[in-house]
Amino acid sequence: MPISHNFDGGNIDVIEDSNAQNIQLKIRADANSSFFQWFYFRVHGLNQVPCSISIQNAGEVTYPKGFENYDVVYSYDRKNWMRHPTNFLDGILNIKFKPSQDAVYFAYFAPYSMERHSDLIARTLSASVASLEVLGKTVDGRDLDMIKFSDGKNSKRKRNCWLIARQHPGETMAEWWMEGALEWLSAQKISESISLLKLCDLFVIPNMNPDGSYRGHLRTNAAGRNLNREWENPSAESAPEVFFVKEAMAKIGVDFFLDVHGDESLPHNFIAGTEGLINWSSKKQRQLDFFKNTLKKIDKDFQTEIGYPTKERGSANLKMSAAQIASRYNCLAMTLEMPFKDTLENPNQSLGWSPSRCKTLAISSLRVLDQYVKSAII
Ligand SMILES: [Zn+2]
Incomplete structure (x- = not known):
C-alpha cells in the first residue's frame, strides 16, 4: 500500500x-x-x-x-x-x-496545514502589537482565530481594516499570503508597518475555514457550505465561520476589506472589485483603481489586464463577502485572486506560483494599504 x-x-x-x-x-x-x-x-x-x-x-x-x-x-x-x-x-x-x-x-498546491496555522498564530502573538480574539467555534469545534494588530493608541481618525483568507480551504496560497502579512505586521522594525498601525487597526482572519482545511476540502466547510456564498444571511449552525465574523464587524466597523483567494484556471494575480453594486460610483471606482494600479506599480507579479469580467451595475451577488461588505459599510472591498499554476507575466519554471511569492505579494499589498489609508481618496 x-x-x-x-x-x-x-x-x-x-x-x-x-x-x-x-x-x-x-x-x-x-x-x-x-x-x-x-x-x-x-x-x-x-x-x-x-x-x-x-x-x-x-x-x-x-x-x-x-x-x-x-x-x-x-x-x-x-x-x-x-x-x-x-x-x-x-x-x-x-x-x-x-x-x-x-x-x-x-x-495540488503547497499545503498549509492546521499545525502550521497554529504555529503562525502562536509566533505572531509574541509581537506586542498583536492580540488574539477567538470569534467562535467552527462546525467541527475548532477555534476561529482573529488577530488584531494595533499600536494601542486611540484615535478617532483610525480606520478599521479587515483582511480575511481561505474561505475556500483548498486555496492554500491564501494562507501563505497571510503568513507574509502577519510576519510583516509583527516585525515592528519596518517603517511602513509602523506607519500603517498609526493610521489603522487591522483585524486579520488568516483562515476562515479551519475544518475544510483539515479535512482536505476544496471549497466548503464541514457542513458542505461554500462560505463565500453565505454572507447575506449566515446560519450560526451551518456557516458559523461567517456568522461570527459578520457579528464582529458589526461591533467594530469596516473601512477597508480584502478577501484573499486562489483561482484554479487563470495564470495571473488579479483583484475583483464590486462594480455590480447598485450604488457604484466614480469615487468607488477611483478607490479601486488606486489600489490596483499602485499594487501593479510596486509588484511585478501583479497585473490589471486580466481577471473576472466586470459585473453590470445592479448584478452584485450580496451572498459574496466583498459585495456584502462594500454594500453594508460603503467602503472599498475587494477579492484578491492568486494562481494555482503560475503568472504568465513573470513565470518561474521550477516553482511556479509559490509560497514565497505569495508572501511577497502580501507585503506589497500592505504597502499599498498604507498608501491608501494615507491618501485623500479613502
Ligand atoms: Zn476562492
Missing part, C-alpha cells in the same frame, strides 16, 4: 496501487457537497522505482481547466515544494515520477 492520505489536509482515494507503473487514484469530494479538486497524498516504499500515477477523475473536478498547463507540486521534506511536469489528457491527470527517497508528497 504505497499511498497514504490520512493526515492534516490530506485528500485522495485509491482505486488501484498494486503496480507502481499503474497507480490509479481519485480525488474525494468535500463532505456534504459535490466540490472537489484539492489533492494531497504521500507515496512511500518506491525509492528509485519509476512510477506512473494517474488521477482518474481529474476531468470531472469543479474547475477542469485548472489542470490544463498545470504542473503538480511535490516535496520530500514538506518544506520545499517543487513543480514536476504533469500531463492532462482525456480527463486523466498523469504524473510520471521516480522517487529518490522512501517517501514523497504530492499536492
Whole structure:
C-alpha cells in the first residue's frame, strides 16, 4: 500500500496501487457537497522505482481547466515544494515520477496545514502589537482565530481594516499570503508597518475555514457550505465561520476589506472589485483603481489586464463577502485572486506560483494599504 492520505489536509482515494507503473487514484469530494479538486497524498516504499500515477477523475473536478498547463507540486521534506511536469489528457491527470527517497508528497498546491496555522498564530502573538480574539467555534469545534494588530493608541481618525483568507480551504496560497502579512505586521522594525498601525487597526482572519482545511476540502466547510456564498444571511449552525465574523464587524466597523483567494484556471494575480453594486460610483471606482494600479506599480507579479469580467451595475451577488461588505459599510472591498499554476507575466519554471511569492505579494499589498489609508481618496 504505497499511498497514504490520512493526515492534516490530506485528500485522495485509491482505486488501484498494486503496480507502481499503474497507480490509479481519485480525488474525494468535500463532505456534504459535490466540490472537489484539492489533492494531497504521500507515496512511500518506491525509492528509485519509476512510477506512473494517474488521477482518474481529474476531468470531472469543479474547475477542469485548472489542470490544463498545470504542473503538480511535490516535496520530500514538506518544506520545499517543487513543480514536476504533469500531463492532462482525456480527463486523466498523469504524473510520471521516480522517487529518490522512501517517501514523497504530492499536492495540488503547497499545503498549509492546521499545525502550521497554529504555529503562525502562536509566533505572531509574541509581537506586542498583536492580540488574539477567538470569534467562535467552527462546525467541527475548532477555534476561529482573529488577530488584531494595533499600536494601542486611540484615535478617532483610525480606520478599521479587515483582511480575511481561505474561505475556500483548498486555496492554500491564501494562507501563505497571510503568513507574509502577519510576519510583516509583527516585525515592528519596518517603517511602513509602523506607519500603517498609526493610521489603522487591522483585524486579520488568516483562515476562515479551519475544518475544510483539515479535512482536505476544496471549497466548503464541514457542513458542505461554500462560505463565500453565505454572507447575506449566515446560519450560526451551518456557516458559523461567517456568522461570527459578520457579528464582529458589526461591533467594530469596516473601512477597508480584502478577501484573499486562489483561482484554479487563470495564470495571473488579479483583484475583483464590486462594480455590480447598485450604488457604484466614480469615487468607488477611483478607490479601486488606486489600489490596483499602485499594487501593479510596486509588484511585478501583479497585473490589471486580466481577471473576472466586470459585473453590470445592479448584478452584485450580496451572498459574496466583498459585495456584502462594500454594500453594508460603503467602503472599498475587494477579492484578491492568486494562481494555482503560475503568472504568465513573470513565470518561474521550477516553482511556479509559490509560497514565497505569495508572501511577497502580501507585503506589497500592505504597502499599498498604507498608501491608501494615507491618501485623500479613502
Ligand atoms: Zn476562492
